[in-house]
Amino acid sequence: MKLVKNGKTKDVYQLENGRYLLKFKDSVTGGPGGVVDPGGNSVVGEQAGMGRACLAMTSFIFGEAARRGLAETHMGAVNLDESTMEVVPARPFGQGLEVIVRFVATGSFVRRYGLYAEDGRRFSAPLVEITLKDDERGDPLANDETLVELGLATLEEIAKIKAQARSIAGLIQELGQKNGLDIFDLKMEFGRSAEGKLLLIDEISPGSMRAYKGGQRLQGPELAQAFTA
Numbered sequence: 001m002k003l004v005k006n007g008k009t010k011d012v013y014q015l016e017n018g019r020y021l022l023k024f025k026d027s028v029t030g031g032p033g034g035v036v037d038p039g040g041n042s043v044v045g046e047q048a049g050m051g052r053a054c055l056a057m058t059s060f061i062f063g064e065a066a067r068r069g070l071a072e073t074h075m076g077a078v079n080l081d082e083s084t085m086e087v088v089p090a091r092p093f094g095q096g097l098e099v100i101v102r103f104v105a106t107g108s109f110v111r112r113y114g115l116y117a118e119d120g121r122r123f124s125a126p127l128v129e130i131t132l133k134d135d136e137r138g139d140p141l142a143n144d145e146t147l148v149e150l151g152l153a154t155l156e157e158i159a160k161i162k163a164q165a166r167s168i169a170g171l172i173q174e175l176g177q178k179n180g181l182d183i184f185d186l187k188m189e190f191g192r193s194a195e196g197k198l199l200l201i202d203e204i205s206p207g208s209m210r211a212y213k214g215g216q217r218l219q220g221p222e223l224a225q226a227f228t229a
Protein backbone atom coordinates (compact mmCIF):
# COMPACT_ATOMS: atom_id res chain seq x y z
CA MET A 1 0.00 0.00 0.00
CA LYS A 2 1.35 3.37 -1.00
CA LEU A 3 1.06 6.22 1.49
CA VAL A 4 -0.62 9.16 -0.28
CA LYS A 5 -0.86 11.53 2.67
CA ASN A 6 0.20 11.60 6.28
CA GLY A 7 -2.53 13.81 7.75
CA LYS A 8 -3.12 15.14 11.24
CA THR A 9 -5.84 12.65 12.15
CA LYS A 10 -5.63 10.11 9.33
CA ASP A 11 -3.17 8.46 6.98
CA VAL A 12 -4.32 7.98 3.40
CA TYR A 13 -3.17 4.96 1.37
CA GLN A 14 -3.68 4.04 -2.28
CA LEU A 15 -5.16 0.55 -2.68
CA GLU A 16 -4.61 -1.88 -5.57
CA ASN A 17 -8.32 -1.61 -6.45
CA GLY A 18 -7.99 2.11 -7.16
CA ARG A 19 -9.66 3.18 -3.94
CA TYR A 20 -8.10 4.95 -0.97
CA LEU A 21 -7.82 3.54 2.53
CA LEU A 22 -8.19 5.98 5.42
CA LYS A 23 -6.46 4.91 8.62
CA PHE A 24 -7.92 6.83 11.57
CA LYS A 25 -5.29 7.70 14.18
CA ASP A 26 -5.54 8.44 17.90
CA SER A 27 -4.45 12.07 17.50
CA VAL A 28 -6.33 14.99 19.03
CA THR A 29 -6.27 18.34 17.18
CA GLY A 30 -6.28 21.80 18.66
CA GLY A 31 -4.96 25.32 18.55
CA PRO A 32 -2.16 27.36 20.14
CA GLY A 33 -1.19 26.33 23.66
CA GLY A 34 -2.51 22.82 23.16
CA VAL A 35 -6.16 23.84 23.57
CA VAL A 36 -8.50 21.23 22.05
CA ASP A 37 -10.44 23.07 19.32
CA PRO A 38 -12.22 21.75 16.21
CA GLY A 39 -10.91 24.81 14.35
CA GLY A 40 -7.34 23.95 15.42
CA ASN A 41 -4.68 23.12 12.90
CA SER A 42 -2.17 21.15 14.92
CA VAL A 43 -2.00 17.85 16.74
CA VAL A 44 -2.07 18.60 20.47
CA GLY A 45 -2.03 15.07 21.83
CA GLU A 46 -3.10 11.47 21.59
CA GLN A 47 -5.99 9.64 23.20
CA ALA A 48 -6.37 5.87 23.13
CA GLY A 49 -9.50 4.79 21.25
CA MET A 50 -9.81 8.13 19.44
CA GLY A 51 -9.26 6.71 15.93
CA ARG A 52 -11.83 3.99 16.38
CA ALA A 53 -14.35 6.42 17.89
CA CYS A 54 -13.87 8.92 15.05
CA LEU A 55 -14.35 6.15 12.49
CA ALA A 56 -17.47 4.80 14.23
CA MET A 57 -19.06 8.24 14.39
CA THR A 58 -18.11 9.09 10.78
CA SER A 59 -19.51 5.86 9.40
CA PHE A 60 -22.72 6.27 11.40
CA ILE A 61 -23.30 9.84 10.18
CA PHE A 62 -22.22 9.19 6.57
CA GLY A 63 -24.42 6.10 6.44
CA GLU A 64 -27.40 8.02 7.75
CA ALA A 65 -26.79 10.96 5.36
CA ALA A 66 -26.67 8.56 2.38
CA ARG A 67 -29.67 6.55 3.56
CA ARG A 68 -31.76 9.71 3.79
CA GLY A 69 -30.53 10.90 0.37
CA LEU A 70 -28.95 14.07 1.77
CA ALA A 71 -25.60 13.52 0.04
CA GLU A 72 -23.50 10.98 -1.77
CA THR A 73 -20.46 10.03 0.28
CA HIS A 74 -17.03 8.53 -0.32
CA MET A 75 -17.64 5.74 2.20
CA GLY A 76 -16.88 2.12 1.35
CA ALA A 77 -16.00 -0.84 3.57
CA VAL A 78 -15.35 -0.01 7.22
CA ASN A 79 -13.11 -2.07 9.53
CA LEU A 80 -13.53 -0.87 13.12
CA ASP A 81 -10.85 -3.20 14.52
CA GLU A 82 -8.27 -1.80 12.09
CA SER A 83 -9.70 1.75 12.33
CA THR A 84 -9.87 1.91 8.53
CA MET A 85 -12.39 3.00 5.92
CA GLU A 86 -12.12 2.32 2.19
CA VAL A 87 -13.21 5.39 0.25
CA VAL A 88 -13.79 6.63 -3.28
CA PRO A 89 -10.86 8.91 -4.16
CA ALA A 90 -12.06 12.46 -4.65
CA ARG A 91 -10.58 15.54 -6.26
CA PRO A 92 -10.59 18.37 -3.75
CA PHE A 93 -11.65 21.91 -4.63
CA GLY A 94 -8.21 23.51 -4.98
CA GLN A 95 -6.19 22.12 -2.09
CA GLY A 96 -9.37 21.54 -0.13
CA LEU A 97 -12.26 23.50 1.37
CA GLU A 98 -13.78 23.23 4.80
CA VAL A 99 -17.49 23.85 5.09
CA ILE A 100 -18.59 25.08 8.49
CA VAL A 101 -22.19 25.15 9.67
CA ARG A 102 -22.90 27.23 12.76
CA PHE A 103 -25.98 27.15 14.98
CA VAL A 104 -24.44 29.26 17.75
CA ALA A 105 -21.84 32.05 17.53
CA THR A 106 -18.51 31.02 19.08
CA GLY A 107 -14.83 30.39 18.29
CA SER A 108 -13.46 32.05 15.17
CA PHE A 109 -16.85 33.58 14.37
CA VAL A 110 -16.73 35.68 17.53
CA ARG A 111 -13.03 36.45 16.99
CA ARG A 112 -14.00 37.91 13.60
CA TYR A 113 -17.34 39.50 14.33
CA GLY A 114 -17.14 40.19 18.07
CA LEU A 115 -18.16 43.79 17.48
CA TYR A 116 -21.66 42.52 16.63
CA ALA A 117 -21.94 38.93 17.85
CA GLU A 118 -21.55 37.89 21.46
CA ASP A 119 -20.31 34.38 22.27
CA GLY A 120 -23.19 31.96 22.66
CA ARG A 121 -25.73 33.81 20.54
CA ARG A 122 -27.98 31.37 18.71
CA PHE A 123 -28.46 32.16 15.04
CA SER A 124 -31.95 32.57 13.58
CA ALA A 125 -30.99 30.00 10.91
CA PRO A 126 -27.90 27.77 10.44
CA LEU A 127 -25.08 29.83 9.01
CA VAL A 128 -22.71 28.30 6.43
CA GLU A 129 -19.12 29.43 5.92
CA ILE A 130 -16.47 28.09 3.57
CA THR A 131 -12.77 28.29 4.41
CA LEU A 132 -9.70 27.31 2.41
CA LYS A 133 -7.59 24.48 3.82
CA ASP A 134 -4.36 26.43 4.23
CA ASP A 135 -2.62 25.89 7.56
CA GLU A 136 0.02 28.50 6.75
CA ARG A 137 -2.60 31.22 6.34
CA GLY A 138 -4.89 30.07 9.13
CA ASP A 139 -7.61 28.62 6.86
CA PRO A 140 -8.96 31.92 5.47
CA LEU A 141 -12.67 32.47 4.97
CA ALA A 142 -13.69 32.70 1.30
CA ASN A 143 -16.95 34.08 -0.05
CA ASP A 144 -18.65 32.75 -3.19
CA GLU A 145 -17.15 35.35 -5.50
CA THR A 146 -13.66 34.67 -4.16
CA LEU A 147 -14.06 30.91 -4.70
CA VAL A 148 -15.16 31.51 -8.30
CA GLU A 149 -12.45 34.10 -9.00
CA LEU A 150 -9.74 31.81 -7.60
CA GLY A 151 -11.01 29.03 -9.88
CA LEU A 152 -11.79 26.72 -6.95
CA ALA A 153 -15.49 26.07 -7.60
CA THR A 154 -18.40 27.22 -9.74
CA LEU A 155 -21.43 29.05 -8.33
CA GLU A 156 -23.52 25.92 -9.00
CA GLU A 157 -21.08 23.77 -7.04
CA ILE A 158 -21.01 26.26 -4.17
CA ALA A 159 -24.81 26.35 -4.01
CA LYS A 160 -24.94 22.55 -3.93
CA ILE A 161 -22.22 22.34 -1.28
CA LYS A 162 -24.04 24.81 0.95
CA ALA A 163 -27.41 23.10 0.53
CA GLN A 164 -25.96 19.66 1.34
CA ALA A 165 -23.96 21.03 4.26
CA ARG A 166 -27.14 22.53 5.74
CA SER A 167 -29.07 19.30 5.48
CA ILE A 168 -26.21 17.20 6.87
CA ALA A 169 -25.84 19.64 9.76
CA GLY A 170 -29.59 19.39 10.35
CA LEU A 171 -29.27 15.62 10.49
CA ILE A 172 -26.43 15.85 13.00
CA GLN A 173 -28.39 18.30 15.12
CA GLU A 174 -31.34 15.91 15.08
CA LEU A 175 -29.21 12.87 15.96
CA GLY A 176 -27.52 14.86 18.72
CA GLN A 177 -30.77 16.13 20.18
CA LYS A 178 -32.01 12.55 20.55
CA ASN A 179 -29.13 12.08 23.00
CA GLY A 180 -29.51 15.43 24.74
CA LEU A 181 -26.69 17.10 22.80
CA ASP A 182 -26.66 20.72 21.72
CA ILE A 183 -24.44 21.18 18.65
CA PHE A 184 -22.93 24.67 18.39
CA ASP A 185 -21.04 24.23 15.13
CA LEU A 186 -19.45 21.62 12.90
CA LYS A 187 -17.29 21.26 9.83
CA MET A 188 -17.18 18.91 6.88
CA GLU A 189 -15.40 18.45 3.56
CA PHE A 190 -16.58 17.82 0.03
CA GLY A 191 -14.77 16.64 -3.09
CA ARG A 192 -15.61 15.46 -6.60
CA SER A 193 -15.58 11.90 -7.89
CA ALA A 194 -13.83 10.97 -11.16
CA GLU A 195 -17.23 11.49 -12.86
CA GLY A 196 -17.53 14.95 -11.32
CA LYS A 197 -20.19 14.06 -8.74
CA LEU A 198 -20.20 15.99 -5.46
CA LEU A 199 -19.15 13.71 -2.58
CA LEU A 200 -19.14 14.18 1.17
CA ILE A 201 -15.57 13.13 2.06
CA ASP A 202 -13.13 12.97 4.95
CA GLU A 203 -14.74 12.54 8.39
CA ILE A 204 -17.39 13.94 10.70
CA SER A 205 -16.17 13.05 14.15
CA PRO A 206 -15.86 14.53 17.64
CA GLY A 207 -13.03 16.77 16.44
CA SER A 208 -15.30 18.21 13.75
CA MET A 209 -17.72 19.89 16.16
CA ARG A 210 -18.53 21.63 19.40
CA ALA A 211 -21.21 19.74 21.30
CA TYR A 212 -22.62 20.37 24.77
CA LYS A 213 -24.70 18.28 27.13
CA GLY A 214 -26.20 19.93 30.20
CA GLY A 215 -23.87 22.88 29.71
CA GLN A 216 -20.74 20.67 29.58
CA ARG A 217 -18.63 20.25 26.47
CA LEU A 218 -18.44 16.62 25.31
CA GLN A 219 -15.42 15.53 23.29
CA GLY A 220 -13.56 12.53 21.94
CA PRO A 221 -14.81 8.98 22.41
CA GLU A 222 -17.44 10.18 24.90
CA LEU A 223 -19.03 12.35 22.20
CA ALA A 224 -18.79 9.60 19.57
CA GLN A 225 -20.49 7.26 22.05
CA ALA A 226 -23.33 9.73 22.55
CA PHE A 227 -24.02 9.68 18.79
CA THR A 228 -23.65 6.01 18.05
CA ALA A 229 -25.45 4.74 21.18
Ligand SMILES: Nc1ncnc2c1ncn2[C@@H]1O[C@H](COP(=O)(O)OP(=O)(O)O)[C@@H](O)[C@H]1O
Pocket: 005, 006, 007, 008, 009, 010, 011, 012, 020, 074, 087, 088, 089, 090, 091, 092, 096, 189, 191, 201, 202, 203
Ligand atom coordinates in the same frame (compact mmCIF):
# COMPACT_ATOMS: atom_id res chain seq x y z
N1 LIG B 1 -12.24 10.51 -0.47
C1 LIG B 1 -11.15 11.27 -0.40
N2 LIG B 1 -10.40 11.50 -1.50
C2 LIG B 1 -9.29 12.28 -1.43
N3 LIG B 1 -8.84 12.86 -0.32
C3 LIG B 1 -9.55 12.67 0.81
C4 LIG B 1 -10.73 11.86 0.83
N4 LIG B 1 -11.23 11.88 2.11
C5 LIG B 1 -10.40 12.63 2.82
N5 LIG B 1 -9.38 13.11 2.07
C6 LIG B 1 -8.25 13.95 2.49
O1 LIG B 1 -7.36 13.12 3.20
C7 LIG B 1 -6.76 13.85 4.26
C8 LIG B 1 -7.12 13.12 5.56
O2 LIG B 1 -6.20 13.32 6.53
P1 LIG B 1 -6.39 14.34 7.74
O3 LIG B 1 -5.59 13.81 8.85
O4 LIG B 1 -7.83 14.66 7.98
O5 LIG B 1 -5.70 15.60 7.06
P2 LIG B 1 -5.59 17.10 7.55
O6 LIG B 1 -4.27 17.16 8.25
O7 LIG B 1 -5.61 17.86 6.25
O8 LIG B 1 -6.79 17.38 8.43
C9 LIG B 1 -7.33 15.26 4.20
O9 LIG B 1 -6.45 16.08 3.46
C10 LIG B 1 -8.64 15.07 3.43
O10 LIG B 1 -9.01 16.22 2.71
Ligand SMILES: [Mg+2]
Pocket: 007, 008, 009, 202
Ligand atom coordinates in the same frame (compact mmCIF):
# COMPACT_ATOMS: atom_id res chain seq x y z
MG1 LIG C 1 -8.64 16.51 8.64
